[in-house]
Amino acid sequence: MPPAPPAEPSAPPAHSEVPSAAPAAPAAAPVAAPVPAQPAVPAQAAAPVPPVSAPTQPETPAREAVPAREAVPAREEAPAREAAPAREAAPAQSASPRTGRIQVPVPSVVRARERGRIAEQNPVVLRTEMLTKTYGSLIAANEVSVDVHAGSFTGIVGPNGAGKTTTLSMISGLLRPTSGRVTVSGVDVWTDGPAAKRLIGSLPDRLRLFDRLTGAQLLYYSGVLHGVDAAAVAQRSSELAVAFGLESALGRLVSDYSAGMQKKIALACAMIHAPEVLVLDEPFETIDPVSAANVTEILEKYVAGGGSVVMSSHSLDLIQRVCDHVSIIVDGSVIAQGTVDAVRDGLSLEERFTKLTGMSDTQKGLEWLHGSSESE
């Protein structure tokens, strides 16, 4: 049995360091480069945050409406970090003399825009390269390439069935890709799973918790199975319980938790080993508004401390407010990505999403259901 939680919990956990060993892969893709670009375009032309679509072509249909994707730097060309030596020179990080790990100088509360700009100077901690998953003839994820920097908060959005869960599951090591590669701090998720999973905290879709355990037990096993010693697990469990408002529920069976409480305990379990990257599939689904604000604050502190969050959500307002980077996936392919400001290009993210996906047309029809005489 896990030890009882300490009586005096303190502040929520903060991820204060990222590994200095996070290497930049040789063929680093610029964060704002969503698709393979035309080789004729120089790397610097669009760096660092090119618009995702040309503002001069607002009327073009969704898929065709992303010509600027082709105007952004190619993967084969100079990586953004190399194309911007000033960034390299900036004293963005300093190594801790105690741990040798990089201290990321991101303030605890910053606007997402500022955070995104700062984060792009940090090492890439999560990289997917041409990540693909097929089911027979169905391409659920199609050559998805995403770079996530330390200290950044990235949203993955897309219509139902777009491939968000498929992509996040492959990143988390839960779903084997058909092809492509995922690395976390240089560790290949699919060739060195155990090492990678110590660096990743995962909140999967369709929670399948060991719900005959109490919340305290679930946290305990999540911690020790990730290699955290029991004393630290007890301390962290206590702090996480306070942070998520679950103190009084820790002794109860998880099966008796509400859906929102289950989501919160699962999120706490994903964080207990202080991972480098949190991969969260719809973390705010079923969570009440007050708790959502609380969870947002916890995640922002985690990111401010150098951790990275990749999360899917259907709430474009939330993504615009909280995230500094966003990738829009449609039919398995990334059709736009970059900083939130670059992607939305002067529109709200929801307006941009609607334009890019052409989803505004889906309301046509159903007049028979609305009682309209137009269909008669």
Ligand SMILES: Nc1ncnc2c1ncn2[C@@H]1O[C@H](COP(=O)(O)OP(=O)(O)OP(=O)(O)O)[C@@H](O)[C@H]1O
């Ligand atoms: N095990 C499976 N077998 C066959 N097809 C699958 C399987 N899992 C997912 N798919 C298909 O892959 C596509 C992408 O599914 P995915 O769950 O990744 O979408 P999503 O973007 O997360 O959708 P939602 O927003 O509805 O959660 C869908 O067409 C889905 O039907």
